[in-house]
Amino acid sequence: MGMPDRKLPLLTTETEAFWTGGKDGCLMIQRCTACGLYQHPPLPICSACRTETVLPTAVSGRARIKTFTINHQAWVPGLDEKFVFAAVELEEQAEIYVFTNILAPPEKVHSGMAVKVCFEHHEDVWLPMFELAGGPDAS
Amino acid sequence: MLPEHQVCITGIGQTPAARPSNRSALKLTLDACLEAIHDAGIKVEDVDGLICHPGKTPEGGGISPVGTVETMMALGIRPVWTNPSSHEGPGHMAAIFQGIMAIATGLCKHVLCFRSVAQASARMKSRESTLLTGNRERIDPGNNAFAVPYHAYSPVNLWALYAQAYFDKYGATEEQLGWVSVNGRRHAQHNPNALYRGRELSIEDYLASRMITTPLRLYDCDSHIDGSTAILLSAKDLAKDLKNPPINIEAMGMSMGAFGEGLHTGDFTMTPAEHCGTMLWNRTDMTPKDVQCAQIYDGFSIHVWLWLEAMGLSGRGEAASFIAGGTRTAVDGVMPLNTSGGQLSAGRFHGYGHTHEAAVQLWGRGGGRQVPGAKTAMAVNGGYGYGAMLLRTD
Numbered sequence: 001m002g003m004p005d006r007k008l009p010l011l012t013t014e015t016e017a018f019w020t021g022g023k024d025g026c027l028m029i030q031r032c033t034a035c036g037l038y039q040h041p042p043l044p045i046c047s048a049c050r051t052e053t054v055l056p057t058a059v060s061g062r063a064r065i066k067t068f069t070i071n072h073q074a075w076v077p078g079l080d081e082k083f084v085f086a087a088v089e090l091e092e093q094a095e096i097y098v099f100t101n102i103l104a105p106p107e108k109v110h111s112g113m114a115v116k117v118c119f120e121h122h123e124d125v126w127l128p129m130f131e132l133a134g135g136p137d138a139s
Numbered sequence: 140m141l142p143e144h145q146v147c148i149t150g151i152g153q154t155p156a157a158r159p160s161n162r163s164a165l166k167l168t169l170d171a172c173l174e175a176i177h178d179a180g181i182k183v184e185d186v187d188g189l190i191c192h193p194g195k196t197p198e199g200g201g202i203s204p205v206g207t208v209e210t211m212m213a214l215g216i217r218p219v220w221t222n223p224s225s226h227e228g229p230g231h232m233a234a235i236f237q238g239i240m241a242i243a244t245g246l247c248k249h250v251l252c253f254r255s256v257a258q259a260s261a262r263m264k265s266r267e268s269t270l271l272t273g274n275r276e277r278i279d280p281g282n283n284a285f286a287v288p289y290h291a292y293s294p295v296n297l298w299a300l301y302a303q304a305y306f307d308k309y310g311a312t313e314e315q316l317g318w319v320s321v322n323g324r325r326h327a328q329h330n331p332n333a334l335y336r337g338r339e340l341s342i343e344d345y346l347a348s349r350m351i352t353t354p355l356r357l358y359d360c361d362s363h364i365d366g367s368t369a370i371l372l373s374a375k376d377l378a379k380d381l382k383n384p385p386i387n388i389e390a391m392g393m394s395m396g397a398f399g400e401g402l403h404t405g406d407f408t409m410t411p412a413e414h415c416g417t418m419l420w421n422r423t424d425m426t427p428k429d430v431q432c433a434q435i436y437d438g439f440s441i442h443v444w445l446w447l448e449a450m451g452l453s454g455r456g457e458a459a460s461f462i463a464g465g466t467r468t469a470v471d472g473v474m475p476l477n478t479s480g481g482q483l484s485a486g487r488f489h490g491y492g493h494t495h496e497a498a499v500q501l502w503g504r505g506g507g508r509q510v511p512g513a514k515t516a517m518a519v520n521g522g523y524g525y526g527a528m529l530l531r532t533d
Contacts, residue, residue, distance in 0.1 A: 009284040010277035041285060041401040067307065067407045069299035070353040075270060075292035085291050085352070087300055087403060097403050101289045111307045127288055 004078040008125050014042040017056030022119030022126025026058040027098075029090065038093045061117030063088035063130060066097060070106040082106050088115055088130055103131045141422060142243035147378035147385035148530065149249075150179030150371035151498045156334035156486030159259040160365035164204040168255045169213055171367035179371045180382035181249055186371075187219050188241045188250030192234035192490070194223025200268040201261030201365070202489075203254075210253065220246050229393030229415070230436075230521020231490025232528065236393060238372045250372045254491040258363035269363060285401035294522065295360055295439055297398065299352040302441040304407030306354055311444075311459035313354055317345035319440035320358040320483050322465045327480025329507030334362055334486035359440040361482035368491035370498070386501050389515070389529040392419030398523045408456075412449035415525040420451065423529060425515070427451045430529070432500050432510045433474055434493035434518040437481040446519050450527060475500075475510045490520035494528065501532045 011019055014030075018040075021028030031038045032046035033053040039046065046054050068086035073079075084102040086109070089095065102109050103118070115130035152174025154160070154167045162170070176183055195206030207221040220241050224233035231254060238250035261268050268274060270292045271283045278284040286297060305311055324340035327333035340358060348357040378385035394414035396402070420426070427450065435446045444458040452474065453461045462468050468476035479485045479496035488495070497516035499505050519527040 003290070006288050006290065007272045007275075008277055009288055010279045012280055015280055015284070041280065067300045067304040069296055069303055069355075070350075071290065071296060072350040073293075073295075073352060075290075076267065076272075079290065079292075083290060085286075085289050085296050085300075087407065095404050099286045099289055099291070099401065111303065125288070 002078060003081060003083070004076050006122060006127070008122055011124065014044060018042055019125045019127070021056070021058070022121065022128060025119070027061045027117045027128050028056040029059045029092070029096065030054050031057040038090070038096050040096050040098060059090055059092050062091045062133065063098070063115050063117070064091070065102065065109065065111050065113045065115055067111055068102065068109055070109070084109050086130070098128060100128060100130045103129055108132070143239050143388035143391045145243045145375050146239045146372050146388055147375050148370060148388070148498055149373040149378050149381045149383055149385060150175040150177070151495050152178060152369040153332050153488070153492070153495050154366045155332045156364040156366045156488070157259065158334065158362070158364055159263060164201070164255050164257040164365065165209055165213065167365060167367040168205045168210055168253055171369040172210065172214065172251055172253055175251065175369035175371045178383065179373065183214055184216060186214070186216050186249050186251045188238060188247035189216070189218045189221045190224060190234045190238050190250060191253045191255070192224040192231050193226045198273065199261060199265070200273070201257035201259070204257045205255040228524055229395055230524040230526040232393070232494070232520045232526025233524070235370060235372065235494065235528070236391060236526060239388065239391070242372060242374050248374045248377055251369060252372065253367060253369040254489055255367040256363070256487060256489050257365045258487065259365045262363060281399055283399055283401070295355055296352050298439045298441050298522070299355045301407050301445065302354050305441065305444060305459070308406065308408050309456040309459065314342060314346065315459040315463040316354065316359065316440055317342050318463045318465055319437065319443045320345055322462060322468045323437065323477045323481040323484040325465065326470070326478045326508045327484035329505070330479045330485055333480045333484055334364055335480065335484045355439060355441070358483070361438050361487045364486035364488070366486060366488055368488050368495050370491065370494055383502055384532050386498055387531050387533065389425060389531050390419045390423035392416060392422070392527040394418065394525045396523055396525065408445070410445055410449065410525070412446055412521070412525040415527050416450040419527050419529060425529060429515050430474065430517045431513045431515045432478055432497070433476050434479070434496045434516060435477060435481070436490065436493060436520045436522065437477060437483050438487070438522050440483065442522055443476070450517065450519060452517065470508055470510050478505060478508045478510060493520055494518045497530050501530060
């Protein structure tokens with residue numbers, strides 16, 4: 001039983017902060033210093049006000065599970081365990097979604113649950129993962 | 140005059156779905172293309188525009204193994220315009236839209252659009268070649284880089300998020316979703332090109348099938364095939380003298396999403412296909428009530444719910460109950476749905492099966508799956524980019 005190696009993201013000028021923030025324990029989401037909006041995925045300019053004043057910004061790491069799926073299919077050899085793939089909505093702004101795995105027994109997971117970020121380190125990448133935070137559900 | 144009003148569909152061709160085919164991908168393409176040309180009754184040399192979706196891709200996986208150049212060469216034609224469309228466009232229908240524009244601008248008279256796939260053959264060599272992971276060392280930002288590191292190997296993992304959100308919001312059920320597949324499988328029994336002709340599927344079979352990624356099961360996923368479809372577009376003033384009654388393009392709609400780049404907005408029960416629906420209905424006086432059959436993209440079953448609502452063919456949150464039971468979506472129902480079997484049961488012709496089937500219906504060639512008296516048909520394509528056409532015969 002186990003899981004295969006993860007296929008890691010290529011780090012780019014825009015995405016590096018998101019994928020490496022975990023080195024310092026921070027979930028880094030791009031924010032526009034002009035209009036204040038967060039945007040994810042990160043881009044060279046703010047897609048709302050088109051200024052170049054976007055900066056990776058540490059957020060709280062608190063979120064809610066917007067929607068999720070429990071994967072059963074062994075797509076590649078070694079993918080033996082069921083796992084949860086989810087979109088979580090960050091508490092800082094509505095409709096800012098981060099894809100992740102929920103590190104909890106799949107049968108305990110449902111939409112609306114409060115989660116908090118943690119990180120899994122591979123090579124030069126710190127993958128943001130989320131675990132159950134406890135507390136009341138939003139759903 | 141709208142560009143789409145200057146263009147008609149005049150011929151169609153399609154190979155049977157095969158897993159795998161004993162014909163090469165180029166041979167499949169030529170078979171579909173020549174069938175469409177002969178169907179319209181023009182000479183091969185009359186084809187002066189050639190386009191495929193997407194461009195020939197060198198990455199393997201069989202997603203688009205044949206390009207316009209080798210097809211042009213084998214057909215022995217000299218088109219004034221050739222062009223591959225792109226994955227980045229408004230879904231698979233992008234090639235057809237570009238063909239429409241080439242004719243409407245006066246550049247071409249007859250544009251042949253084709254879509255070929257050889258994913259069944261590719262998977263026999265490398266299973267991973269058809270997964271999102273591909274054969275890359277690292278995932279670049281345009282290729283689902285925000286999903287793949289989380290063991291999301293297939294688009295089905297993404298679409299399961301939409302299915303679960305729809306279940307949560309509207310209280311829809313697994314059985315209701317199952318009827319999308321069961322409905323198509325019933326129709327596929329009458330489609331000679333369908334992969335699963337001769338293999339019926341009941342709702343009990345569906346519910347007993349293995350889970351892929353909750354709430355989507357095996358039969359919520361279409362099947363990769365080897366096959367090709369060709370659609371011939373002609374200038375309207377020429378179309379009336381050809382073999383088939385011209386199929387008019389009453390209106391087209393298109394929009395783009397950025398799912399591969401990782402952008403998702405809303406609450407996961409709607410996609411940017413909403414904009415495609417708005418555009419289409421803004422270009423016609425017809426209304427959803429005028430649609431006599433609907434050929435709706437079904438790479439995964441959940442697409443059908445989302446598309447029906449995006450096109451206004453069913454109320455918000457009502458697609459699940461509309462399809463359940465299969466009566467309303469039968470060939471004699473109020474809105475016959477995916478009468479070829481769709482991709483779920485005919486095979487992943489990747490968008491082009493839906494337009495092909497709309498023409499089959501409008502020309503009355505459906506046999507046991509014919510919608511009586513069908514004069515209008517909706518065809519829609521796409522999961523990451525979105526295209527739609529409202530078609531009619533007079």
